[in-house]
Amino acid sequence: MQNGVLADHQIRALIAQGAIRASAPIDAGQVQPASLDLRLGAIAYRVRASFLAGRSRTVTERLADFQMHAIDLTGGAVLEKGCVYVVPLMESLALPAGMTGAASAKSSIGRLDLLTRIITDHGVEFDRVPAGYDGPLFVEICPRSFSVVAQPGQMLNQIIFRQGKTIMSDEDLRALHATTPIVSGDPVISDGLGFSVDLRPEAGNLVGYRAKPHTGVIDLAKLNHYDPAEFWEPVHTDTGWIILDPGAFYILVSREAIVIPPMQAAEMAPYLAMVGEFRVHYAGFFDPGFGYAAAGGAGSRGVLEVRCHEAPFVLEHGQVVGRLVYEHMAALPAALYGQAIQSNYQGQGLKLSKHFKPSA
Structure with a gap:
């Protein structure tokens, strides 16, 4: 093999x-x-x-x-x-x-x-x-x-x-981007592909959601069921920055649109704590085809699950908050991530989990 x-x-x-x-x-x-x-x-x-x-x-x-x-x-x-x-x-x-x-x-x-x-x-x-x-x-x-x-x-x-060995080197990643762009704009490649947070949306000033501290129970079997307002507070900014509160959990979105080509997979890697008082949720795989066919191959944005640590922290638009480690596939999948297999987050922007009704 x-x-x-x-x-x-x-x-x-x-x-x-x-x-x-x-x-x-x-x-x-x-x-x-x-x-x-x-x-x-x-x-x-x-x-x-x-x-x-x-x-x-x-x-x-x-x-x-x-x-x-x-x-x-x-x-x-x-x-x-x-x-x-x-x-x-x-x-x-x-x-x-x-x-x-x-x-x-x-x-x-x-x-x-x-x-x-x-x-x-x-x-x-x-x-x-x-x-x-x-x-x-x-x-x-x-x-x-x-x-x-x-x-x-x-x-x-x-x-x-x-x-065996699966992780792509930075040199291989740059070569891949030259033939099949893996991110919108110029890539930041260092031990994987860096990505940043979007706090200046093209329309409006909604940049994310913050979990409410005292809510009801979520039944994992109920999809498109819950009113987001019962569980989440919208986060708005006109300044291009927000202050993260200690212990709070946020849903934000990457500035970049990401592409995972058919012969690659990717894993969201933990980001160094020295860059700030927050953690971007690092448990996440990106299947081959993520963003590959969305909007004519323009990519899909990554949703960021962010938890602030001990001190309030100012998060700025365009601040690098995480990285994707790309890996080689052992073979071409029979089916790619996307509409054909009813993938939930192809072509996504800022989006809560599938348990919630779409925000108004």
């Missing part, structure tokens, strides 16, 4: 070979162009604290140390804001030697400020599956801004599979 991120048909081959197993049949819709959606099992364990198993322990052994009580998710159950839960997933792995996995929250989950991270037996990192891993998968869930209702089978996380 050629080195790179596995494409959809290669993921299906892993399923057929038994390298990806599940307690219920895997639905065809779980397989995305370069990733597999993972499903919640039936039980959530409320735990005292977030944890990693560590090299000598299994997740089940650690649950015995930290479990407070078990919750049956059948029919839906509330996962409360500020609490930590561990849920066994329906999927498990028996990866070939040399193949690794990397997981992240799905786009809609990150936009709810729902911290979800995959943990494994003998694991020492969140969201990383070591080469040749053979064992179960678990997800740690910590609602940060909103309590949610979850039930078995829901897909909060996705996983990609990597064979």
Whole structure:
């Protein structure tokens, strides 16, 4: 197999070979162009604290140390804001030697400020599956801004599979941009593609949303259902800057329109804390084809999930806030991200998760 991120048909081959197993049949819709959606099992364990198993322990052994009580998710159950839960997933792995996995929250989950991270037996990192891993998968869930209702089978996380070296060098990225532009305007390339925040929109002065501190519960099964005004405060500016409040969660948008060509995938990487008192949510994969066909290939903007840390911080229009690490695909996907597979965020601008009605 050629080195790179596995494409959809290669993921299906892993399923057929038994390298990806599940307690219920895997639905065809779980397989995305370069990733597999993972499903919640039936039980959530409320735990005292977030944890990693560590090299000598299994997740089940650690649950015995930290479990407070078990919750049956059948029919839906509330996962409360500020609490930590561990849920066994329906999927498990028996990866070939040399193949690794990397997981992240799905786009809609990150936009709810729902911290979800995959943990494994003998694991020492969140969201990383070591080469040749053979064992179960678990997800740690910590609602940060909103309590949610979850039930078995829901897909909060996705996983990609990597064979060998996949990350593109800056030199390769510049060469790719020269032939297939990956961003509007001049690219800022340094250990990936830098992107900045848009605080001077072309029309109006709405630049983002801030999560309200005291809200109702969001049922993850209800799409296009909730009034944004009940959960979000609009953020406006006429100055090209905003002040982030400590502990607050914001939805903003990138200034640049981004393109992921068919033979590339990308991961949003953590940004250095030294640039300011904030964190841009870094759990996020971009499938091949993101922005590629939108508006004639003009790209799609990236939604930024931003949390401010200890001190108020002034965020300026055009300030670089994150980077995308581009990776080679091992093969061309059979289907690309976009309308053909009913992708939710192709051609997006500033947009809340799919649980909310469109803003007026």
